[in-house]
Amino acid sequence: MTGIGAELTADIAARVERFVRDIVVPYEKDPRRDHHHAPTDELVLELKEKARSAGVLTPHILPDGRHLSQRETALVLQKTGLSSLGPLACNTNAPDEGNMYLLGRVGSPEIKERFLKPLVEGRARSAFFMTEPASENGAGSDPSMMQTTAVPDGNHWVINGRKAFITGAQGAEIGIVMAKSEDGACMFLVDLPDPAIHIDRVPNTIDNSMPGGHAVITIENLRVPADQMLGQSGEGFKYAQVRLSPARLSHCMRWLGACIRADEIATDYANRRQAFGKALIDHEGVGFMLADNLIDLKQTELIINWCADVLDAGSLGTSESSMAKVAVSEALMRVADRCVQVMGGTGVTDDTIVEQVFREIRAFRIYDGPTEVHKWSLAKKIKRDWREANS
Structure with a gap:
């Protein structure tokens, strides 16, 4: 690119x-x-x-x-x-930034005009309907478990199923719905709200930066015109891969900014707050935490830029974005945790954004694939590469 x-x-x-x-x-x-x-x-x-x-x-x-x-x-x-x-x-x-990227790459001229344009202009919010309730053994980190169905009916498709943790669904005007047909996964563009898409509840979660929260959804006989499918029937996972790595990396970019700000606040606190006869930063236990933050923030920046270069070279960057997501989310969790610790009681209040950043980063370690799933995927690649090298 x-x-x-x-x-x-x-x-x-x-x-x-x-x-x-x-x-x-x-x-x-x-x-x-x-x-x-x-x-x-x-x-x-x-x-x-x-x-x-x-x-x-x-x-x-x-x-x-x-x-x-x-x-x-x-x-x-x-x-x-x-x-x-x-x-x-x-x-x-998120999810608008990732949805804009996807539609900009693979949307038809008609889809770009109808669905992408209002997103780019900031006139609408969107939601990406993929994850399904774990209690119903639906798709989560393993999208092949998808149970939401899409059945052709004339020049329409009829979609039925349940979705969970759908960020921003409440209040969204544009939806991208993933369902499976006889050919495999499919991706559809829909106008929201639609009476066939019912928000069952919006559970309280550890994070709260996203308008509309993370809703649990029931889809009942949703009719979607055939020309609102992205690509062909069965190509949904292929298009999901176009979106996946850049959107995953975008999370890393934004949360790096959040942790830089949290570190600024903690650093200011440590330099102003006095304890035991000197500024907190002059106590080795505190100063070393801020030094570790500096190291983690720089390593985060470098791995984001490395993965970005891989994507810019034309690769899907699946493994590279997995590595970046693990490294960044875990490093930023350490940064956010240290900021809370440096600030003591103040760090756990909402007097600053530090406690919110801590909560948001904790959720980020799960969103877009938990650390353990990415490591499992990388381990499979290691085994596959070993077999190829020794065959």
């Missing part, structure tokens, strides 16, 4: 950072929150309008439709992540 160059990327990133720090951060105390303390759509739309006025709405996609390279996207999305509201304001949040 060709990019726009380091100078233009740096300019976009700098403008995004100024916007997030100066305009978005003050909104972190805005009371417009839902029952789970997630930002309401009213708050998000207000922030998007401010981003639009500042020229930083959807900054990773240029006005002519070109997408920044993954390496360039890494710098820009990191800046949006400096506040939990930053990705929402700048329209770089």
